[in-house]
Amino acid sequence: MRKKEMEERRERRIIMFPLPLTGHLNPMIELAGIFHHRGFSVTILHTSFNSPDPSRHPRFTFRTIHHNKEGEEQDPLSQQEVRAMDLFALIRVMKQSYAEPFQVGVPRVVLRTTSVASVCAFAAFPLLREKGYLPIQDYTLDDPVIELPPLKVKDLPVIETKDPEELYRIMKDMVEGAKSSSGVIWNTFEDLERLQLIDLSRNFQVPFFPIGPFHKYSEDLPSTKNNKEDYAITDWLDKQEPKSVVYASFGSLAAIEEKEFLEIAWGLRNSEQPFLWVVRPGLVRGVEWLPCGFMENIGQKGKIVKWANQLEVLAHPSLGAFWTHCGWNSTLESICEGIPMICTPCFTDQRVSARYIVRCMASWDNVGTK
Numbered sequence: 001m002r003k004k005e006m007e008e009r010r011e012r013r014i015i016m017f018p019l020p021l022t023g024h025l026n027p028m029i030e031l032a033g034i035f036h037h038r039g040f041s042v043t044i045l046h047t048s049f050n051s052p053d054p055s056r057h058p059r060f061t062f063r064t065i066h067h068n069k070e071g072e073e074q075d076p077l078s079q080q081e082v083r084a085m086d087l088f089a090l091i092r093v094m095k096q097s098y099a100e101p102f103q104v105g106v107p108r109v110v111l112r113t114t115s116v117a118s119v120c121a122f123a124a125f126p127l128l129r130e131k132g133y134l135p136i137q138d139y140t141l142d143d144p145v146i147e148l149p150p151l152k153v154k155d156l157p158v159i160e161t162k163d164p165e166e167l168y169r170i171m172k173d174m175v176e177g178a179k180s181s182s183g184v185i186w187n188t189f190e191d192l193e194r195l196q197l198i199d200l201s202r203n204f205q206v207p208f209f210p211i212g213p214f215h216k217y218s219e220d221l222p223s224t225k226n227n228k229e230d231y232a233i234t235d236w237l238d239k240q241e242p243k244s245v246v247y248a249s250f251g252s253l254a255a256i257e258e259k260e261f262l263e264i265a266w267g268l269r270n271s272e273q274p275f276l277w278v279v280r281p282g283l284v285r286g287v288e289w290l291p292c293g294f295m296e297n298i299g300q301k302g303k304i305v306k307w308a309n310q311l312e313v314l315a316h317p318s319l320g321a322f323w324t325h326c327g328w329n330s331t332l333e334s335i336c337e338g339i340p341m342i343c344t345p346c347f348t349d350q351r352v353s354a355r356y357i358v359r360c361m362a363s364w365d366n367v368g369t370k
């Protein structure tokens with residue numbers, strides 16, 4: 001791009017406002033890097049809850065937006081009732097307290113951080129209710145959803161809640177919000193989701209920009225190697241055989257039961273492969289304990305950490321497989337490094353992604369055996 005054109009663009013500012021959760025913040029920071037590289041000035045508005053670290057991204061302007069409703073002094077996101085896992089409470093607070101300043105009439109483009117396939121399913125909720133797929137009945141779990149192949153009923157991206165009507169409302173708002181925008185940016189690419197993009201764009205009728213995977217085009221990556229634990233992980237990976245390590249990680253939000261946690265522990269041990277397992281605080285609902293002597297038994301063969309620089313881990317030559325919850329960022333990051341996935345989806349869009357991953361892998365196997 002010519003210098004003059006670049007200078008003109010710097011005068012144009014893009015303002016970004018992410019949902020304050022890692023799975024949304026990460027791709028938005030990456031996208032901000034793409035915009036900046038193309039010459040735009042970028043401001044990231046954020047809540048004080050889960051705020052990004054401005055010192056890591058000196059090229060962007062960061063502004064905290066404070067909640068300032070009359071009579072309420074405390075930032076609602078800091079209140080006890082809002083837990084990161086309580087998506088509904090989080091979205092409710094975001095809408096009640098932060099929506100107003102955004103009704104200012106500037107052109108609005110939506111960033112969707114999930115797959116297009118999952119948004120196809122969200123957008124089909126009214127039809128799925130009409131046809132009786134929703135609310136889900138246990139005896140239908142393995143039935144195909146004829147309208148959304150290859151999904152089965154158990155893959156539909158619902159969130160367990162006492163108030164399903166609220167879920168339907170949130171999904172309707174999300175779809176309507178995108179339809180009334182100036183366009184939708186997707187962290188995906190055409191070769192991966194061509195048919196879904198064609199299908200959904202007919203229904204949405206606004207321009208679509210499938211310009212992902214962002215982390216491959218951006219100079220601004222959310223996590224950089226900067227602590228002792230990251231170096232220790234790389235040291236450990238360096239000592240393993242090529243393509244031998246099973247990396248197990250379930251993203252930033254998912255919570256599993258104690259029973260599942262133990263099954264994963266035994267699965268990793270019994271695989272007899274070296275493994276790197278991210279057990280972040282909050283991963284286990286209940287008590288996070290490993291059987292007596294588990295780690296001693298494993299010795300150097302297994303490593304358990306609280307967090308890892310996932311992009312670096314997946315790119316390491318010793319990586320052989322990724323045991324994932326199929327969060328969309330994790331899925332894209334794994335595809336980009338060509339790492340086969342073991343899928344244990346936990347909630348919402350992860351189930352949709354898991355179905356597509358399994359279907360893709362099955363078709364590769366068929367190609368291999370023909």
Ligand code: UDX
Nearest residue numbers: 023026113114251252253278307308310327328329330
């Ligand atoms: C959730 C949804 O699962 C996801 O589908 C949606 O698009 C956004 O919200 P999350 O569950 O956190 O996100 O999973 P994922 O989308 O995989 O994002 C996790 C991010 O954290 C990835 O970018 C991953 O690289 C990073 N991560 C995760 C680490 O850097 N280290 C870790 O130890 C775990």
